[in-house]
Amino acid sequence: xxxxxxxxxxxxxxxxxxxxxxxxxxxxxxxxxxxxxxxxxxxxxxxxxxxxx
Amino acid sequence: xxxxxxxxxxxxxxxxxxxxxxxxxxxxxxxxxxxxxxxxxxxxxxxxxxxxxxxxxxxxxxxxxxxxxxxxxxxxxxxxxxxxxxxxxxxxxxxxxxxxxxxxxxxxxxxxxxxxxxxxxxxxxxxxxxxxxxxxxxxxxxxxxxxxxxxxxxxxxxxxxxxxxxxxxxxxxxxxxxxxxxxxxxxxxxxxxxxxxxxxxxxxxxxxxxxxxxxxxxxxxxxxxxxxxxxxxxxxxxxxxxxxxxxxxxxxxxxxxxxxxxxxxxxxxxxxxxxxxxxxxxxxxxxxxxxxxxxxxxxxxxxxxxxxxxxxxxxxxxxxxxxxxxxxxxxxxxxxxxxxxxxxxxxxxxxxxxxxxxxxxxxxxxxxxxxxxxxxxxxxxxxxxxxxxxxxxxxxxxxxxxxxxxxxxxxxxxxxxxxxxxxxxxxxxxxxxxxxxxxxxxxxxxxxxxxxxxxxxxxxxxxxxxxxxxxxxxxxxxxxxxxxxxxxxxxxxxxxxxxxxxxxxxxxxxxxxxxxxxxxxxxxxxxxxxxxxxxxxxxxxxxxxxxxxxxxxxxxxxxxxxxxxxxxxxxxxxxxxxxxxxxxxxxxxxxxxxxxxxxxxxxxxxxxxxxxxxxxxxxxxxxxxxxxxxxxxxxxxxxxxxxxxxxxxxxxxxxxxxxxxxxxxxxxxxxxxxxxxxxxxxxxxxxxxxxxxxxxxxxxxxxxxxxxxxxxxxxxxxxxxxxxxxxxxxxxxxxxxxxxxxxxxxxxxxxxxxxxxxxxxxx
Numbered sequence: 001x002x003x004x005x006x007x008x009x010x011x012x013x014x015x016x017x018x019x020x021x022x023x024x025x026x027x028x029x030x031x032x033x034x035x036x037x038x039x040x041x042x043x044x045x046x047x048x049x050x051x052x053x
Numbered sequence: 054x055x056x057x058x059x060x061x062x063x064x065x066x067x068x069x070x071x072x073x074x075x076x077x078x079x080x081x082x083x084x085x086x087x088x089x090x091x092x093x094x095x096x097x098x099x100x101x102x103x104x105x106x107x108x109x110x111x112x113x114x115x116x117x118x119x120x121x122x123x124x125x126x127x128x129x130x131x132x133x134x135x136x137x138x139x140x141x142x143x144x145x146x147x148x149x150x151x152x153x154x155x156x157x158x159x160x161x162x163x164x165x166x167x168x169x170x171x172x173x174x175x176x177x178x179x180x181x182x183x184x185x186x187x188x189x190x191x192x193x194x195x196x197x198x199x200x201x202x203x204x205x206x207x208x209x210x211x212x213x214x215x216x217x218x219x220x221x222x223x224x225x226x227x228x229x230x231x232x233x234x235x236x237x238x239x240x241x242x243x244x245x246x247x248x249x250x251x252x253x254x255x256x257x258x259x260x261x262x263x264x265x266x267x268x269x270x271x272x273x274x275x276x277x278x279x280x281x282x283x284x285x286x287x288x289x290x291x292x293x294x295x296x297x298x299x300x301x302x303x304x305x306x307x308x309x310x311x312x313x314x315x316x317x318x319x320x321x322x323x324x325x326x327x328x329x330x331x332x333x334x335x336x337x338x339x340x341x342x343x344x345x346x347x348x349x350x351x352x353x354x355x356x357x358x359x360x361x362x363x364x365x366x367x368x369x370x371x372x373x374x375x376x377x378x379x380x381x382x383x384x385x386x387x388x389x390x391x392x393x394x395x396x397x398x399x400x401x402x403x404x405x406x407x408x409x410x411x412x413x414x415x416x417x418x419x420x421x422x423x424x425x426x427x428x429x430x431x432x433x434x435x436x437x438x439x440x441x442x443x444x445x446x447x448x449x450x451x452x453x454x455x456x457x458x459x460x461x462x463x464x465x466x467x468x469x470x471x472x473x474x475x476x477x478x479x480x481x482x483x484x485x486x487x488x489x490x491x492x493x494x495x496x497x498x499x500x501x502x503x504x505x506x507x508x509x510x511x512x513x514x515x516x517x518x519x520x521x522x523x524x525x526x527x528x529x530x531x532x533x534x535x536x537x538x539x540x541x542x543x544x545x546x547x548x549x550x551x552x553x554x555x556x557x558x559x560x561x562x563x564x565x566x567x568x569x570x571x572x573x574x575x576x577x578x579x580x581x582x583x584x585x586x587x588x589x590x591x592x593x594x595x596x597x598x599x600x601x602x603x604x605x606x607x608x609x610x611x612x613x614x615x616x617x618x619x620x621x622x623x624x625x626x627x628x629x630x631x632x633x634x635x636x637x638x639x640x641x642x643x644x645x646x647x648x649x650x651x652x653x654x655x656x657x658x659x660x661x662x663x664x665x666x667x668x669x670x671x672x673x674x675x676x677x678x679x680x681x682x683x684x685x686x687x688x689x690x691x692x693x694x695x696x697x698x699x700x701x702x703x704x705x706x707x708x709x710x711x712x713x714x715x716x717x718x719x720x721x722x723x724x725x726x727x728x729x730x731x732x733x734x735x736x737x738x739x740x741x742x743x744x745x746x747x748x749x750x751x752x753x754x755x756x757x758x759x760x761x762x763x764x765x766x767x768x769x770x771x772x773x774x775x776x777x778x779x780x781x782x783x784x785x786x787x788x789x790x791x792x793x794x795x796x797x798x799x800x801x802x803x804x805x806x807x808x809x810x811x812x813x814x815x816x
Binding site for chain 2 (some may be wrong): 012013015019023026035043
């Protein structure tokens with residue numbers, strides 16, 4: 001059971017990292033266009049990808 | 054085959070259509086560094102190829118700095134250099150790629166700068182994180198962890214749950230405190246009470262070594278409720294403000310004619326009744342005024358909804374906001390701007406908008422009953438156990454908290470917003486934008502549907518349906534019709550062109566001295582004889598005979614010197630799906646009616662074709678509004694479908710309203726639903742979705758009630774453990790969500806007649 005003493009903090013830390021990553025994604029607009037992201041993968045010639053404003 | 058529109062095919066129609074630059078510019082704003090940004094709605098955007106066409110196409114256009122398509126919202130964000138291009142050419146650029154374009158703001162889907170939504174989403178993420186972790190620990194306890202391990206897990210749960218709930222629960226605590234300080238109860242009060250009591254009780258229980266901790270219930274409760282709250286926020290009413298948009302039609306000043314016949318610009322507030330003014334071509338009349346001399350074609354679409362130019366002669370009165378199309382005229386002001394027709398309209402519209410805000414949604418009505426009941430039950434549980442156990446406050450408080458938690462309206466909180474979101478996405482699939490979730494509730498109660506005629510039931514472009522009498526020289530009629538750009542002559546041209554031999558013969562006709570007489574028609578000479586195509590009385594001056602009884606005064610006639618007059622009955626082209634829609638609306642028990650600002654004869658024709666009995670013609674915008682208000686006061690809920698400026702007040706007054714995407718922006722702002730596809734079947738589809746949604750909401754309420762009927766007695770008598778509470782609450786929420794998703798099955802596929810989106814093709 002002593003394993004819990006470090007396993008639980010690790011689990012919480014990883015969960016916290018996930019939460020922080022999610023919040024960052026929301027703030028930077030990555031959830032704004034889910035359908036578009038799915039379709040954009042089909043567009044070739046990435047080099048002329050428009051700059052994000 | 055690609056799913057994208059074909060640019061070449063579109064060029065004929067869409068490009069010729071005047072780009073509504075003024076309206077598009079409503080969706081743009083200045084970035085104050087020489088750049089402009091605009092958000093446009095492109096309803097036909099469907100796949101990767103569309104994104105590529107739009108983005109690449111625009112980036113190659115001169116002056117455009119960046120273009121970014123958002124497929125989910127069918128939105129196109131464009132930034133351009135102000136000196137190099139303007140809103141109108143950006144709009145034309147998009148149209149030349151084969152897409153129809155509208156200003157995005159009226160679509161009002163999501164607002165990027167939406168602090169309330171952002172904070173709700175953050176709360177939701179925190180609650181979700183806490184719920185997952187606490188649940189993980191709780192499940193271990195339920196699975197058999199005991200003694201010190203259980204105690205440790207409860208402690209960790211507490212450390213996660215308390216800050217998480219205090220942070221994520223703010224959207225509930227704040228309204229609850231507000232309500233309590235005003236001495237009222239709302240749904241947030243029992244929620245806050247339950248969560249806070251559960252936390253306090255569980256903290257006490259954990260610290261004193263007990264095993265009945267409710268941390269998981271508290272966080273999952275907040276989590277589920279936040280889902281509902283966030284969805285509700287997405288569906289919430291957007292600011293309408295259509296009345297202020299109407300005000301932008303008012304001219305800001307006028308040209309006053311001085312005694313020496315020079316003109317001076319004065320602001321509209323200084324215009325007095327009796328003052329002589331000059332209205333240049335292309336300007337709006339600043340106040341209601343009488344034309345002194347001269348004559349001008351004006352666009353009175355604001356008053357009548359008809360976009361055909363009207364010829365106003367000396368003595369006629371033009372309302373403020375009317376647009377002078379061709380020639381400067383001198384006028385005498387009738388009234389000051391404050392008492393003008395336009396000012397009246399703005400006032401009427403503002404009051405109509407206000408009265409509409411009074412609608413109480415189904416969920417709010419239910420909450421007003423639900424909240425007191427929950428409190429009474431929890432208090433009753435406390436009193437009951439105090440008497441039974443002879444004053445054991447621990448057991449009594451535990452039961453009371455169990456009742457509060459278990460009755461907490463997770464399922465109820467989700468019942469309405471989930472259905473609205475599913476309905477909105479379903480409608481969006483068919484190009485219908487919903488601006489307000491409660492609009493679905495209001496639509497389901499509608500008894501009468503008022504349709505505007507021009508632009509709504511009809512496309513507004515005239516169609517010649519036949520010919521009364523024999524034309525001896527149809528080739529001349531065709532040649533003359535090509536001399537004018539008037540919509541009626543376009544109708545004659547289209548009709549005559551269908552006759553195979555005529556085209557070549559018309560080309561051989563040598564027309565000389567052809568002139569267009571505004572308000573009358575076109576005249577030309579062939580072999581020394583004069584011919585006329587246009588208004589009946591004017592043509593008969595030449596031909597002498599009457600066109601016969603069958604002719605109506607607005608039919609197009611053709612005749613000439615020695616050539617008897619014949620008439621072409623003109624009818625308007627019905628919008629696609631108009632007949633079906635009216636028939637289906639009637640089948641569902643709703644009375645269709647036509648309200649139009651147009652002349653009786655034209656309204657009768659359309660009403661007869663659609664077999665609509667209730668028909669009203671020649672209505673001013675104020676009369677339309679009065680008609681709707683009167684019906685609403687009788688308790689008859691009205692659906693108003695209209696597109697013109699003259700309909701905007703009626704749209705705001707109706708219990709629920711729809712406008713086509715081609716409508717003026719004031720009307721689109723005033724409407725609850727905007728349909729972006731051509732077919733009127735959108736009305737019928739929206740009605741169907743609204744009724745299904747109401748049915749599903751009722752089912753959801755019934756399910757939530759059923760759950761409470763089982764759960765409350767169990768909690769009341771102390772049979773609820775943290776495990777059963779967690780299972781019961783999650784199960785009821787999931788059942789409600791699953792039930793709401795059925796809407797997609799209940800309103801399946803595409804309605805026939807709506808434009809079908811073609812298969813997706815990967816290129």
